Amino acid sequence: MRITPEPTMRRLPHYLHFLKRQLENGVEKISSTIIAQALSLDSTQVRKDLEYTGVKGKPKTGFFVKELIQAILEFLTWTTRRDAFLIGAGNLGSAMLGYNRFREYGLNFVAAFDTDENKIGSEIYKVPIFTLDKIPSMARRMNVQVGVLTVPAHAAQTATDLLVEGGIKAIWNFAPTYVKAPKEVVIENHQFTESLAALTRKMVEVDFHLEKYRLSNLEGNRT
Numbered sequence: 296m297r298i299t300p301e302p303t304m305r306r307l308p309h310y311l312h313f314l315k316r317q318l319e320n321g322v323e324k325i326s327s328t329i330i331a332q333a334l335s336l337d338s339t340q341v342r343k344d345l346e347y348t349g350v351k352g353k354p355k356t357g358f359f360v361k362e363l364i365q366a367i368l369e370f371l372t373w374t375t376r377r378d379a380f381l382i383g384a385g386n387l388g389s390a391m392l393g394y395n396r397f398r399e400y401g402l403n404f405v406a407a408f409d410t411d412e413n414k415i416g417s418e419i420y421k422v423p424i425f426t427l428d429k430i431p432s433m434a435r436r437m438n439v440q441v442g443v444l445t446v447p448a449h450a451a452q453t454a455t456d457l458l459v460e461g462g463i464k465a466i467w468n469f470a471p472t473y474v475k476a477p478k479e480v481v482i483e484n485h486q487f488t489e490s491l492a493a494l495t496r497k498m499v500e501v502d503f504h505l506e507k508y509r510l511s512n513l514e515g516n517r518t
């Protein structure tokens with residue numbers, strides 16, 4: 296199996312969303328150039344990325360939209376159902392439990408875990424909440440593969456250890472900290488602040504360059 300470059304993996308959902316919108320608008324065939332233009336990418340890059348899915352575009356026709364959508368879904372294994380546990384049913388955790396789209400992508404929350412006694416025994420979006428000590432045995436019994444961490448940073452490692460004890464294969468961590476697990480466990484850290492840092496820094500830099508451009512135009516007008 297070819298190793299997929301990480302930027303390719305991260306771009307594939309963007310193609311998928313765009314292609315789904317095209318299909319809804321009745322578009323049946325599409326070229327990599329159109330996809331590239333719509334997503335402000337290079338068309339060679341788009342072609343290379345899409346090659347990983349195994350679907351080949353034809354020189355004049357391009358890609359069949361439906362076929363390409365299916366190929367991306369299969370490549371990302373989003374056609375396979377994966378049961379998941381969520382640890383920390385607070386603001387972010389509840390929002391994730393209520394986000395129906397995850398099911399479309401195969402991620403199916405079957406239980407959540409929390410330390411708050413008011414939440415234990417209740418349900419959020421029909422997902423039952425349990426105490427943390429139940430994680431290992433329930434994960435093994437239910438063959439749960441994915442653990443989602445939406446706990447405070449200080450609680451993330453303990454939750455990870457319980458998930459690992461339960462034989463979990465992957466951890467999607469939203470807490471602003473890094474967690475440790477054996478190397479066979481896939482860990483994906485999602486730091487909101489990473490993208491916020493890029494946003495705020497880019498704002499300053501764009502402002503700086505616009506101001507520089509404005510000043511150089513003023514100078515030019517004076518001479």
Ligand code: NAD
Pocket residue numbers: 382383384385386387388408409410411427444445446447448450454469470471487
């Ligand atoms: P929250 O306080 O609303 O929810 C945290 C939940 O974790 C609560 O239900 C709490 O009872 C539970 N909890 C506390 N200690 C626990 C423990 N030891 N084990 C299990 N559960 C425990 O917080 P939130 O806003 O949902 O944020 C959760 C995590 O996600 C934090 O690490 C936060 O930094 C991160 N995060 C949140 C957002 C957001 O939009 N809310 C955005 C980015 C990152």
